[in-house]
Amino acid sequence: MDTSFCSELVCTPLIDKHKELGAKLAPFGGWLMPIQYNSIIEEHNWTRMSAGLFDICHMGEFAVEADLEKSNLDNLVTVNLKVMPLGACRYGFMLNEQAGIIDDLLVYRISQSKWMIVVNAATTNGDEAHMRKYMNSATRLENISASTGKLDLQGPRARDVLNDLIGGDIHLRYYTFDYFDLLGEKIIISRTGYTGEMGYELYMPNNKIAQLWEKLLADKRVKPIGLGARDTLRLEMGYSLYGQDIDKNTTPLEAGLGHFIDFDKEFIGKPSLVKQKQDGLSRRMIYFTALSRRSPRHNYHLFYKDEDIGSVTSGSFSPSLGVGIGMGYVGRELIPGEEIILKETGISIPAKVVNKPIYKNGSAKCEVKNAYTR
């Protein structure tokens, strides 16, 4: 593998580990990342069955401090920072005035006046610029992305693996986090993820991320998983990928993510969203499963009764379901069960509309002790 890549692309601090494991590497969001180690399907199935370890060092993290009485930080995100309990995580957005999505993000409430905001890799610098442009002097922001490593451990056995590593019961409810002692550091672990399985996201200083990676991989229940399987896992759940399913030209309402918006608070883009809500949507996200293994792809056209009604934003083979699946925007309302056809020159894939998640058996929200006996 040619490492001269690293001059144009940012290399994950785990790049040597990935090479040792024989990973196929490719650019993603300006970073050189592992796409697969051996087989996307095997890695996908391992995550649904046991526990998968993902290098997510490319994502951005901001440490934010603000006195909400004086700061306008709360205006910058759709998440209601004021009412978030300490130790909670919330999914939300940074919007522009037109309610277009600048980024989707996860907010962690660290203390009464401190938050961590986790953003996408390719948008980190733009997000920072946007925030600095709007925020007032009562808000302090530090971009800690370069010093912060992140690993995701996802799968029905993730809790058992972490319990053994930490030597106790990690006991985090879905969408909460806490600090844990690991490798001489106090690190944030949250019960969150992007796979639909019970799992965690671990934030560790970059200089110890390789140690953490090794320690987790030493557990036989854990295997390394590339971004290829991360994509099929998230698509089976109907989770949006920024830059592909959502961007500055789409709003959370169009993307079917309105339930993550708190309309009781003020935020940039709210008037546009309220107006869109009143006027009705001109397009909306739908989810579908193909009737065969043939898989729809990005930009395939979506037909309903011979009418071109939209296009596919994400499409792939679903390893869990054994058929093609996808999501895309359409200009009319469709209900689950309705038949559509996904088309590209010479290709015609019959499919039916389904509710999300497309894959229904994820363990993400599971609260029973032996989560993996399902």
Add this chain to the structure above:
Amino acid sequence: MLIPDNLFYTKDHEWVKIDGDNAIIGITDFAQSLLGDVTFIDLPKIGLIIKQTKPCATVESVKAASDVYAPLSGEVLKTNNELTSHPELVNKSPYESGWFAVIKMADETEKNLLMAPAQYKAYIESSQKK
């Protein structure tokens, strides 16, 4: 990377096994490793006349759909039905159970455009250096 001695190869990573007037075709070990897990294969219909270098099948992997180009011209006599329910055979056994089709060769001289194993090996090595 497996490159059997008894086959011929194309620049697009298809292989050909000559069997009298017929030719068995498929994609190479190198091709399947580039594609990753094969999830679906659209094979040509029996009786179809395929033309050398023109698309004759589609292979889908988890990540993408790719065309397969006919290594020789001719009539499709037989296709590998096993691939419909077990496309992963292309990954497991690209030169044996992962074969695509048998064609009746239309023009013997087209063989001259194919690569011998040593040539194909050198071709892969040079393309990987780029």
